[in-house]
Amino acid sequence: MLKIVVAAQLDDQALGELSRKYDVTHFEHQIEDWSAVSRADVLVLRGHLKVDRDWLDRAPCLGLIIKAGAGVDNIDVEEASRRGIRVLTTPASATAVAELSLLLLLAVRRRLLALVQAIRNGNWAEKYNSVGHQLRGSTLGILGFGRIGQEMARIGHALGMNVLLYDRSPGVDAKRQAAAECKAIFASLETILQSADAVSIHMPSTPATRDMLGAAELAKLRPHAILINTARADIVVRGPLMQALRTGALAGAGFDVFYQEPVPPNDPLLGLENVVCTPHVGAQTVETQREIGRQVLAGIAHFDTRRVQEAQGTENVARCAVKNHP
Known part of the structure; x- marks a missing residue:
């Protein structure tokens, strides 16, 4: 029976089905029993767990890693591959993340947090001091045109925004078709930065994208x-x-991701009045978590089937070798 370590919050239905079929050890946050890791065939994790070479040394039986999410920047994929460990992702969060991006965009554009605080303090007159911006007719610049970027472009187009796209591989036919459907235009990074009223980032963290937006x-x-x-x-x-953000060179920002997670409560970023923050909850919808659970189940089932087939193949080869031995 497969031994599985689930080091993540996972849909209850998926976790229950896994537990009925396999030997499952579940850690919702921190791993508390490393002996379970040392025996594990499969690891399911989210972004809070960093799987590097030292971590993999403690899991010698591991054959499959499944990220309950899309990004793999917390996994040393090259080292895992070198050890024969397959790495899968569960790209199910495009709609949820794009909708959260819209939420942050609207909250910043209409100064939502300041208005909520004002009315709670009895300051009704703040309505005369707070003038926001509407989205229709404005320009949305999207950096990264994968699944999430494409969903964001559809939302922007539906709201009457002019959509500009920056992508490192704009020539892909599927991307060109998706852009055409929402009347979006591919442009250079410089053009987008100089033209957009709002810039929304939807790129993975890679050596090519880290620190992509600096002072210049x-x-x-x-x-x-x-x-x-x-x-x-x-x-x-x-x-x-x-x-x-402090000088007003940038009017405001909305963040669901941080330089350190969990973000320290005394982080100066949290104290800026023109910033709206959420605690990395882009994929936290019932629908997305249910689909991630389904994809985790499918990935493990496929791995288990292939594992059994390979074992049977080895046994058959061994039997033939004995039978044909002179």
Whole structure:
């Protein structure tokens, strides 16, 4: 029977089905029993767990890693592959993350947090001091045109926004078709930064994208522009970002990802009035978690079937060798 370590919050139905079929040890947050890891054939994890070479040394039986999410920046995929460990992702969160990006975009554009606080303090007159911006007719710049970026483009187009796209592989036919469907235009990074009223980041964290937006890039943004990041924090250089938000060079921002997670409560970013933050909950919808659970089950079932077939093949080869031995 497969031994599985689930080091993640997982849909109850999926976890129950796994437990009925396999030997499952579940840690919702931190791993508390490393002996279970040392015996595990399969690891299911989310973003809080960093799987590097030292971690893999403690899991010598591991044959499969499944990320209950899309990004693999917390997994040393190259080292896992070198050890013959397959790495799978569960790309189910496009709609949920795009909708959260829209939520942050609207919250920043209409100064939602300041207005909520004002009315709770009895300051009705704040309505005369707070003038927001509407989305229709404005320009949305999307950095990264994968599943989430495409969903964000559809939302922007449906709201009457002009959509500009920056992608490292814009020539892919499927991307061109998706762009055409929402009348979006591929453009250079510089053009987007200089033209957009709002920039929404939907790129993975890779050596090519880390620190992609530094002081020079942020300086190209229009003073009334806002930045939304539901991808990875390290795509934007922290120092210049803080400076732009403090000085008003950048009108505001919405973040679901942080340079350190969990984010410390005394992080200066949380104290900025023009910033709206959520605790990395882009994929936290019932529908997304249910689909992630389904994909986890499917990935493990396939791995188990192939494992059994390979074992049977080895046995058959051994039998033939004995039978044909002179």
